[in-house]
Amino acid sequence: MMNTVLIFAQQWWGLLLLTMVLVGYLFYDYEAAKKKIAVLIFVAEEQAREKCLRSGQEKFEWVVKNGYNYLPIWLKLIISEEAFKVLVQSIFDNMVKWAENQRLRDSFKNPYA
Numbered sequence: 001m002m003n004t005v006l007i008f009a010q011q012w013w014g015l016l017l018l019t020m021v022l023v024g025y026l027f028y029d030y031e032a033a034k035k036k037i038a039v040l041i042f043v044a045e046e047q048a049r050e051k052c053l054r055s056g057q058e059k060f061e062w063v064v065k066n067g068y069n070y071l072p073i074w075l076k077l078i079i080s081e082e083a084f085k086v087l088v089q090s091i092f093d094n095m096v097k098w099a100e101n102q103r104l105r106d107s108f109k110n111p112y113a
Helices: 002-011 013-046 056-069 073-078 081-109
Strands: none
Touching: 013 056, 013 081, 056 081
């Protein structure tokens, strides 16, 4: 069994190394990607009138379309547009939770405001 693993590693060392580098880069760049998506969400809110984005779904689709277009080509091979939609929704949900927690914390500080 161990012999088979060693033979595989010797034959495919380049592919294994490339995979490890790509996975490492994804972990490293994940925080930057989340920040870029959050910025796009705010831009969609600010430009909603200009772009005639009325519903939340239209704003969501705008963020997905514009955000997915900025992904590097090699990342598009790994992440589908559907997976990107899930990521955008997750980031939006986390932003909403953060805002609600801030509002609750502020209401405890000054209950008469």
